[in-house]
Amino acid sequence: MNFSLPPEVTVQSQVLNDGKIYQFHHPTLGLLGRIVLQDNPDGLCHISSEVAGDPNDPMTETRAQIFEPLSQQLCAAVEAALGKGRQTGAGKPNTGISPTAPKERIASQQIPCPKCGEIAALLIFANQAKEIAEMEDCARKTYSIYEELDVVTWIIGATVGTLKGDPIAPILRVWPQRHAxxxxxxxxxxxxxxxxxxxHCGGRLP
Ligand SMILES: [Zn+2]
Ligand SMILES: [Zn+2]
Known part of the structure; x- marks a missing residue:
């Protein structure tokens, strides 16, 4: 196949019973999306490509801007190589049509407002995340949780070092606005x- 990836994008492939999955990763955005090749009973190979992430998540569009040109090129290369097949659903957000990763347990903590007691903040613990891409992967996987809860949300990663004796971890504020x-x-x-x-209650604490 005549196809070259941008140097920063890496691809992992996984063989399935009836096909193959290619997953595309970016060093700071994490998983971008995947392309699934499936052999169907009708003898054709189906190609589908899916941007990773919730369609409501603005980061999904950011991922799509990088993933879609790649997916179009790769789908074209695969079709040319196979001389058959069909491209379906190119670039659509992930709808989980084929095997997906098992549900992970992600630890989180809801923080009540000290004044009214309602949930005022959410902390999500990405206990394995040290790299920016891993933080973004966690932000992508948990998007529906913090969108639904709609309180200020941080993702806190794994300890990566110490500063003056205190452990330091990556922290990503994702809701209601994204911060670096x-x-x-x-x-x-x-x-x-x-x-x-x-x-939360608009005032200063006593
Ligand atoms: Zn078919
Ligand atoms: Zn309150």
Whole structure:
């Protein structure tokens, strides 16, 4: 097949009983999407491509901007190589038509508003995430949770080092607005959280 990927994009393939899955990863965006080749009983090979992520997630569009040109090229290359087959659903958001990863348990903590007691913040613990891409993968997988809960949400990654004796982890604020990833200690994070919690009821804490 005559096809070359941009240098920053990596691809992993997985063989299925009736086909093959190619997963595309980006160093800072994480999983971009996948292309699934399936042999069907009608003798044709079906090609489908799926951008990773919730269609409502604005990051899905960011991923699509990189993934779609690749997927179109690769689908064309595969079709040319096979001389048959059909492209279906190119670029559509992932609808889980083929084997998906088993559901992971992701730890999270809901923080109540100190004044009214309603849930005011959500912390999601990406306990394995050290790389930016892994943080983004977690943000993608948990999108529907924080969109639904609709409170200020942070994703907190694994400890990557220490600063003045305090453990430092990547922290990504994803809702209601996305912020850039930063690295901080639990102390620094608590200070940020405690500055934001009082906004829930609009006033200052006593
Ligand atoms: Zn068919
Ligand atoms: Zn409140």
């Amino acid at each position: 990833i930063k690295y901080g200690s639990p102390k620094m994070f608590d200070a940020e959280l405690n500055a934001i919690l009082p906004r």
